[in-house]
Amino acid sequence: MLKHHPHAPILLAYLRVFAISVAAFVVCTTEFIPIAMLTDIGKGFNMSAADTGIMITVYAWVVSLASLPLMLLVANAERRRLLLALFAVFVAGHGLSAVAWSFPVLLASRVLIAFTHALFWAITASLVMRLAPVGRRQQTLGWLSLGTSMATVLGLPLGRLVGQWLGWRFTFALIGMLALGVMVLLAKILPRLESKNAGSLKSLPLLAKRPHLLGMYAMAVLIVSAHFTAYSYIEPYVLEITHMPPDTATALLLVFGLSGMMASWLYSRFYPKHPNPTLLSSAALLLVSLLLLRPLGGSMAAMFALSLVWGTGIGVLGLSMVAHVIRYAPDATDVANAIYSGSYNIGIGGGALLGGIISRHWGLGTLGWVGTALAAAALAVFAWTQLGFKIKQT
Template sequence: MTAYSEKRAYWQVLAFAFAAFVFNTTEFIPVALLSDIGKSFAMPVADVGLMMTVYAWVVSLLSLPCMLLTAKIERKKLLMILFSIFIFGHIVSVVAWNFGYLLAGRIVVALAHSVFWAITSALVMRVAPKGKKQMALAWLSMGSSLATILGLPIGRTIGQALGWRTTFGVISLLALVLMVMMARLLPKLPSENAGSLHSLPMLAKRPLLVALYALTVLSVTAHFTAYSYIEPFMRQIAHLSDSTTTLILLVFGASGLFASWLFGRLHKLRPNTFLWTSALILLASLLSVHLVSQSQTALFIQIFSWGTGMAGLYLCLIMRVLNYAPDATDVATAIYSGIFNIGIGGGALLGGVVMQRYGLHYVGYVGAAFAIVGMMIFAYVQRKHGKVQAAL
């Protein structure tokens, strides 16, 4: 690899990280705008939270079938199609005159999302400089983390100043810029090791992979049972101001960057320890979020720990999916993306039910119960079938 091609490879990885930022920002921006959207349509916050549930479940239902339908399409061309759909969905969201049309726009965006995350982890490792695959995956995660560090607080600020529609409009403009950037930077990327419908029975016979999927859906459900309603929780339970709530979102996102840095430094040395430490931090955070809610200092420390645990666990999970299924990466990651979003949607729905029936105080405790079940399943299967190193 020449110096020029290596430099170009770094820019290609950076473009994918930027794409992760844009896609994650739009998926989670409702978390920062729930109250504003609710006021706009005269709806309670719990009902507006349906946006996240529907979005996540569309992704979960479409990830695998859409990936199979697009398995043979050259990947750069496919990315351009996905960005076009993504931008159109945001235009619909901007002009939506009732909640139903806003939901329709979000469903269109979710369609693009379902394929994007099914192919991106494998693609970013393909374009990475030689010997830098783990770094490329960490950069992709950093892009995702920046969505909560910058995307959510800035989106919330724009929404409060200019209206939530403007936030969606800005996201569509960023996507257009990124689409042009990737069109210029990326080479042709033929589909490789995508897998097919015939890969499903083969993957189902891999117990560690199946257990990993179980840990994924249950831990993500656990996380989003509480995180989906972090904005009303901070305002109603912790009694924080709007500006402090925005800062909380910023701290949560910053913790994801810290987790990505730790992952790049430590994961290769002790992958199993890194995974279990991250999972236990997530569990402890869910159990403690209500307990520390009356102390701002303790709450900021808790939020940073929570974000570090969740981001670290996410990186471990996707790395292991790629390691457990190198012969069918796109199918395996499509399943992973699908069940991840089942967890997001299930968590958002469950959190809404808990909030309405029992109160916001209990969202962390209910989430923790799901995390415990997921950890028990994975621990049992891992002990029975042995530890598989996750480093690539």
């Protein structure tokens, strides 16, 4: 029994962090799974992949708009009960997705799920750091990233395979069943977790006076838009531009996801001692990947290599931006993370929408160029707000 083990408290702490990482895997899988099934979902409703891509935009923008208001509404709520409640809604939303009889109903189910997503990411980073063993906070944040990475390693490719074999509806049903299992696990092992340093409405004027924090929000919008302008349409891109067979396209998604494991290790290795260089380097990797997307798009081998670099860049970057936000707002972590989550999802929605417009009017081959321009703008914001000001806390 775990409770009789001499290192039981440490093992239990790791188990709790692991459980939340699994929860992150499920939440991230459902956020991005439409990317792997746009074509199949479109066929189910007699729509094009570009038109069904609105699912990604709507989901992301609901998260962006709901994150802060929902966080303020439940700022004082006990966290264990809150997690269980949001997962109950999450499961119900996937049941509706699985039986959706029209595209508007499918969109409505995604909106319901997006509300749970908004709250989950507003509170999760601070929770894993509270639950972490002493001296292991940055490491456990890396575990959380591993959960999100595994969503692309396993979630997207397996979701695509399940969708190909049994239909996209079964994929949504399967995610709902996994979420139910996670909810049971969290109910069994999480302690009571009172709200701590969550912040409140009164925190907003204080946070607004911190230029580094505001800069991270602006950078998140731009750099995530850059990424998702191209990544949202990576499936049709490699099918039409690279001329990959469908099974090879699935393998490419797997490679992209595997890079997230490398990203988690690189973050844990370099960020604690070199936060700004780590963030800057990962953003530069993303920019270079987008710049090379079209020149290398005709080669399958080059696209696999590029996916590895691209995935590593966005993986390290996402972790680094979260850590920067926590660093700049230790007194209001949940509110600050809610704003960050909103900013990130504005980027997802904006990128997906922009990518859809570009692919319809100028072709898939131009997505990388637009992403490169947005990434360059994000790096300019970083240079101005993170390196141009002397760090100070208000």
